[in-house]
Amino acid sequence: xxxxxxxxxxxxxxxxxxxxxxxxxxxxxxxxxxxxxxxxxxxxxxxxxxxxxxxxxxxxxxxxxxxxxxxxxxxxxxxxxxxxxxxxxxxxxxxxxxxxxxxxxxxxxxxxxxxxxxxxxxxxxxxxxxxxxxxxxxxxxxxxxxxxxxxxxxxxxxxxxxxxxxxxxxxxxxxxxxxxxxxxxxxxxxxxxxxxxxxxxxxxxxxxxxxxxxxxxxxxxxxxxxxxxxxxxxxxxxxxxxxxxx
Amino acid sequence: xxxxxxxxxxxxxxxxxxxxxxxxxxxxxxxxxxxxxxxxxxxxxxxxxxxxxxxxxxxxxxxxxxxxxxxxxxxxxxxxxxxxxxxxxxxxxxxxxxxxxxxxxxxxxxxxxxxxxxxxxxxxxxxxxxxxxxxxxxxxxxxxxxxxxxxxxxxxxxxxxxxxxxxxxxxxxxxxxxxxxxxxxxxxxxxxxxxxxxxxxxxxxxxxxxxxxxxxxxxxxxxxxxxxxxxxxxxxxxxxxxxxxxxxxxxxxxxxxxxxxxxxxxxxxxxxxxxxxxxxxxxxxxxxxxxxxxxxxxxxxxxxxxxxxxxxxxxxxxxxxxxxxxxxxxxxxxx
Numbered sequence: 001x002x003x004x005x006x007x008x009x010x011x012x013x014x015x016x017x018x019x020x021x022x023x024x025x026x027x028x029x030x031x032x033x034x035x036x037x038x039x040x041x042x043x044x045x046x047x048x049x050x051x052x053x054x055x056x057x058x059x060x061x062x063x064x065x066x067x068x069x070x071x072x073x074x075x076x077x078x079x080x081x082x083x084x085x086x087x088x089x090x091x092x093x094x095x096x097x098x099x100x101x102x103x104x105x106x107x108x109x110x111x112x113x114x115x116x117x118x119x120x121x122x123x124x125x126x127x128x129x130x131x132x133x134x135x136x137x138x139x140x141x142x143x144x145x146x147x148x149x150x151x152x153x154x155x156x157x158x159x160x161x162x163x164x165x166x167x168x169x170x171x172x173x174x175x176x177x178x179x180x181x182x183x184x185x186x187x188x189x190x191x192x193x194x195x196x197x198x199x200x201x202x203x204x205x206x207x208x209x210x211x212x213x214x215x216x217x218x219x220x221x222x223x224x225x226x227x228x229x230x231x232x233x234x235x236x237x238x239x240x241x242x243x244x245x246x
Numbered sequence: 247x248x249x250x251x252x253x254x255x256x257x258x259x260x261x262x263x264x265x266x267x268x269x270x271x272x273x274x275x276x277x278x279x280x281x282x283x284x285x286x287x288x289x290x291x292x293x294x295x296x297x298x299x300x301x302x303x304x305x306x307x308x309x310x311x312x313x314x315x316x317x318x319x320x321x322x323x324x325x326x327x328x329x330x331x332x333x334x335x336x337x338x339x340x341x342x343x344x345x346x347x348x349x350x351x352x353x354x355x356x357x358x359x360x361x362x363x364x365x366x367x368x369x370x371x372x373x374x375x376x377x378x379x380x381x382x383x384x385x386x387x388x389x390x391x392x393x394x395x396x397x398x399x400x401x402x403x404x405x406x407x408x409x410x411x412x413x414x415x416x417x418x419x420x421x422x423x424x425x426x427x428x429x430x431x432x433x434x435x436x437x438x439x440x441x442x443x444x445x446x447x448x449x450x451x452x453x454x455x456x457x458x459x460x461x462x463x464x465x466x467x468x469x470x471x472x473x474x475x476x477x478x479x480x481x482x483x484x485x486x487x488x489x490x491x492x493x494x495x496x497x498x499x500x501x502x503x504x505x506x507x508x509x510x511x512x513x514x515x516x517x518x519x520x521x522x523x524x525x526x527x528x529x530x531x532x533x534x535x536x537x538x539x540x541x542x543x544x545x546x547x548x549x550x551x552x553x554x555x556x557x558x559x560x561x562x563x564x565x566x567x568x569x570x571x572x573x574x575x576x577x578x579x580x581x
Binding site: 054055056074075076077079081083085086087088089096097125126127141145151 | 439452455
């Protein structure tokens, strides 16, 4: 099982007067088959946290440990935009991030393309697919490296409501099936409540303000009363923390 | 009332239908394309006739289309007809082969040097500051000046024209490569790093393909600007080659051969454009989306997006722009 441990994490950008604190003294422990959502207003450092955890950025100070059965955990990443290589086919985009390219790996890539219902689109170029399909390729790519931890940075925020909803359902069943640890950044509280066991609330200035456990059975229907109540509770916490934009 | 209205309504659709077909033919791009050379020929003939009527002595100097075509034909068949080859000069094919050789050599040098300097300028601000003003100065320099300078320095022969090709083409290579490096897709490099893709694979599959559109622009510019520079340089500093040969006909007062040779220049350049560069571009950029191939999903007309991307960003940027436009439209719908 993947274990994520973050201690006294601090991150700032710029120097002198331009200095911006993105994350301030963040402490976290995440472990096992959990779906953790990170919510908060824009500029609260949620994407920065994900970038530091996945190694795209380095922290100013603090300690991060991501292990899987006591060895270094392999990460997968889904970005806000699909970030596919436009000059490679869908299948080659999946193969691009693999360490080897034997038949086993190819079959595995095909398996995850099937999982996102794009099994027959392997030889298409990303530009030939719609935005929702491209994002699904991005999800298949992240799963295809068989990561121990999956980082997702607002993966559905650029999609229309209906496409986003069907992708959320797909993601949920993939999470159940693959037993991954998922860290999911979003600014959509409804989305967070629908998908996660645990919601971390960040405030402006990069402080971790609250850690909410959502103990409701899956799959969750946003129209369901218990889900709606949970969403209202999280939103109320937002208000208490004065996080809602004035 | 009805008797008047009836024949009118019966006749009218028939008439408009006829008009439409005729209009459609006249308005079609194919017809317009065909019309242009015909119009040119008509103007050409007509102006010669008019000038002949005013000033009869001009007849010997002004080349008619028939004279020009027959001069071109003579050039084309020259090496295949025994005993006609002029001893003083090389035939058409040898001439163009020689010029192409010089163009190729100069082009290769300007590509290599230009790529090195362009990479340095794209990667380092100091290198950019060092080369920037002089690249702009090179751009402002007419090829004619390089040609004269080249023949002064290198004398008559190959070096002067090759030098002109390099000097005329290199600023375009530098600028395009620099822009290519500046426009590398950082988000794709971040993606590769997040997945732990090794550096050499990232270079091969992310950096180089992202540079390709800019390299292609560099190749096309270096070739077409270099070609024009070469011809001018051969006029002044060549002892053979395409530019020298058109000068040869000019000195011989053979106007129709001069015009005919100018047509060979055009044909040569268009041939390279259509059969070399366009083919290469088709192969390298087969990943670019075209409106027909887009797979439809959901509620949005993607082909519409592709078209507007094409219009806004041109063919080269359309693919990358497409995602961005898609994003903007989708978030607009949400809001």
